[in-house]
Amino acid sequence: MDVTGQDFHRLLPSLLEAIADAQFVAIDLEFSGISNQQKSRSRAPKQYAGGKASLQDRYEEERSAAEKYQVLQIGITCVGESLNRGVYVVRPYNFNLNPFPDEKMNIQRDVTLQGRAMQFLYRHNFRLEDSLNSGVHYLSRAEEAEERQIEAQLRDKDEGPSVQLEADDTVSLEFMHRVRQEVMAWKRRPTKTPEFLNIAPIGHGLPPYPDRGLNSFQRLLVHQYVRTEHPDLTTTSRQGFIQITARNQGRQDAEKQYRAKTFEERLARQVGLRWLVEAIQGADLSAINPDSFGPANGSKNDSVTSEFNDVRNRLRGHSTVLVGHNLFLDLIYLYACFFGPLPGRVEDFQRTIHDLFPRIIDTKYLATHDNPDMAAFNLEQLDRMLHPQAQPVIELHPGHSKYSAAFDSTHEAGFDSFMTARLLLRSSVSIEASGKYIEELPSPAEDAFYTPLEGEGDDLIDFKDASEQLEAIDRTSSQSSSRPSSGVATSRTTFSHATKFDLLGDLSDEIDPFTLRPRTPAAEVEPKPEPEPKIDNETGRRLPAWESDFWKVYGNKLQVNGTMEGVCNLGSWPQ
Numbered sequence: 001m002d003v004t005g006q007d008f009h010r011l012l013p014s015l016l017e018a019i020a021d022a023q024f025v026a027i028d029l030e031f032s033g034i035s036n037q038q039k040s041r042s043r044a045p046k047q048y049a050g051g052k053a054s055l056q057d058r059y060e061e062e063r064s065a066a067e068k069y070q071v072l073q074i075g076i077t078c079v080g081e082s083l084n085r086g087v088y089v090v091r092p093y094n095f096n097l098n099p100f101p102d103e104k105m106n107i108q109r110d111v112t113l114q115g116r117a118m119q120f121l122y123r124h125n126f127r128l129e130d131s132l133n134s135g136v137h138y139l140s141r142a143e144e145a146e147e148r149q150i151e152a153q154l155r156d157k158d159e160g161p162s163v164q165l166e167a168d169d170t171v172s173l174e175f176m177h178r179v180r181q182e183v184m185a186w187k188r189r190p191t192k193t194p195e196f197l198n199i200a201p202i203g204h205g206l207p208p209y210p211d212r213g214l215n216s217f218q219r220l221l222v223h224q225y226v227r228t229e230h231p232d233l234t235t236t237s238r239q240g241f242i243q244i245t246a247r248n249q250g251r252q253d254a255e256k257q258y259r260a261k262t263f264e265e266r267l268a269r270q271v272g273l274r275w276l277v278e279a280i281q282g283a284d285l286s287a288i289n290p291d292s293f294g295p296a297n298g299s300k301n302d303s304v305t306s307e308f309n310d311v312r313n314r315l316r317g318h319s320t321v322l323v324g325h326n327l328f329l330d331l332i333y334l335y336a337c338f339f340g341p342l343p344g345r346v347e348d349f350q351r352t353i354h355d356l357f358p359r360i361i362d363t364k365y366l367a368t369h370d371n372p373d374m375a376a377f378n379l380e381q382l383d384r385m386l387h388p389q390a391q392p393v394i395e396l397h398p399g400h401s402k403y404s405a406a407f408d409s410t411h412e413a414g415f416d417s418f419m420t421a422r423l424l425l426r427s428s429v430s431i432e433a434s435g436k437y438i439e440e441l442p443s444p445a446e447d448a449f450y451t452p453l454e455g456e457g458d459d460l461i462d463f464k465d466a467s468e469q470l471e472a473i474d475r476t477s478s479q480s481s482s483r484p485s486s487g488v489a490t491s492r493t494t495f496s497h498a499t500k501f502d503l504l505g506d507l508s509d510e511i512d513p514f515t516l517r518p519r520t521p522a523a524e525v526e527p528k529p530e531p532e533p534k535i536d537n538e539t540g541r542r543l544p545a546w547e548s549d550f551w552k553v554y555g556n557k558l559q560v561n562g563t564m565e566g567v568c569n570l571g572s573w574p575q
Contacts, residue, residue: 001400002094002414004134009269012288013308018091019279020314022078023543024321024361026424028416029330030121032099033069033114035061055565059346062329066336068112070099072121072131075413076276077421081542087393088543090421091400094414095273096126098135102270106150107143124411137272142340144271151263155256163224176221178202183230183244200241213240265289274338281356282319285312319358321546325379325420327362328558328568346568354556354571359546363423365559365567370431375561380410383419386426391541394422425543428554432544547575 003011019025053061077092099111118128139147165172179199186197199222201212214222222242226235234247268287278285290305324330331353336342339356343349353360367382368374374382396404403418410416544550555573560566 001092001402002096003136004096005098005136005272006134008095008136008272012275013290013304013311015093015276016279016285016308016315017311018078018080018093019276019320020311021080022320023081023088024079024323024421024424025280026075026077026079026323026417026421027330027334028075028324028413028420029071029333030073030126030411030413031065031069031117031333032072033065033112033117034329035065052562052564055560055563055568056346058328058560058563059332059349062332063336063342063344063349066333066342069114069117069333070111071097071333071337072099072128073097073126073413074273075415075417077414077417079421079425087395088425089395089397090418091397092403092414092418092421093400094402094412096131096135097273098131098137100132101139101143102137102266104266105139105147105270106154107139107147109143120411126412137270138274138338139267139271140274140336140338140340144267147267147270155259163220165221172217172221175218176225179222179225183226183233186244187230195245197244198238198241199244214242277334277338279315280320280322282315282317284316288312319356321359321361322357323361323363323420323424325362325416325423326364326559327360328560331360331558350568350570358571358574359551360556360558360570361424361551361554362558363420363427365557366424366427366431366554368559369554369557375559379416379419379423382427383423386423386430389426389430392425392429392543394425428544428550429541431554432550 003015074095074097075092076095077090079088079090081088099109101107101109113128165176167173182197182199199214201214201218219237219242223235226233226244232247233244234252236243236245264287268289271287275285275288288308290308332342332349335349335353335356343352363379363382364375367377377385403415410419551573556570558568558570560568
């Protein structure tokens, strides 16, 4: 489901409910640029002995990129389980982000686009104009704090700076002399009318400069003069001039309250997509006003408010399991985008992320831990390998039919988050059924692990077998490329691409994308019965329980290929 900036606040209650109902949430991010690791290594060859950087070096590279570039698209897939039907129900969402803050905001944000990154996104149907026209706004926690600080300074003029004019600043001295005369004359007026005095430049509103108004320094001088010498008066900034009126404390208090209320409502809407990240983290969502997504006529909807309060209470203090593929990079950008400046040391980053999201799963680590050769395969290839696996049963929610076709939206963040969710479900079930992870656990109790029954797991895909099949396919494709051309483009091998931007192993038309085997003519295909849509809870057809020892091995570990450490350990898996 695509969610635009125009739809976001109307859909926010259902989005938060999907997170609250989810067993886990899978994410994927697309960026306006990434680090150039090859360039960084050429500048400091001693730091990359043997061609591998330290985890700290890699973190610094990615941190610098995340501080420069923006998140342009984010995919969020919420996965729930229907126990009565024995299926996992997935709800993938795709959000284009507007990188520019709303023009009513005081903060500014620099936006940088990297040519190669944008070309990659455009090849996969991303359009920057969609982000600018209908993208969802967002503010990081740091940006929200900055906006509040600026607003407080503007709201309370008594906190404004004091300016002393220099003797040689004749222009400003003459201006303030005129202001004093006009204010004193207005205060001595014989009647109570007019009830206001407008301070504007001489000739304001007249040709040849009809739009000329007070500059910011002149405004500051007028505010300061009235505040310090006429406490019975108050000033209000207008278009091109300042209006002075008698102080009415009751009216001023009401105006301040109204301004504060409208500011909070506007700010809550500008926080935008960060509310979903806060919900995944289990943060306080009390700043969201339920009236902002009520009926179009502005009337209150008690039912919506009640349901929203229930969802908000369910989310508070409950951190949802966060899943991603090759998650080290995404977490760096996620933090820079929605939280604030990244810490300088990777150890501090690890602790900070663990505090925010105590349970994180990197499907890249999950897929490669027992099979290091799998590190060369990308998300799409891993998803294809496990696609024939019958269990667990996965179905799209009826309102999320966009990705019903198998692999037609690769590298759109919503679809990639959907593939990540499928990969977690299928690979974790397959690995647990094999029991291989048991060898990794220190001093296990005899009854702490699941033991496969005889014949169990026969319909599950083994990663090692699948990778050998894919490599055999690649060898076949490579050999066939030396034959005379038949007019059909030959596919590149799995290992022919070096960076994130290149597609690994485009499959030839002779290969079935679902089974990764040579296609069989239609006449030779034997019909196969549809798998029974039910998860057998007694034979390991469900996602391993979060409290199980399985996640002590695979949880909170991020695969970081090309580094000496190889893995970024975020901390212990909470029970």
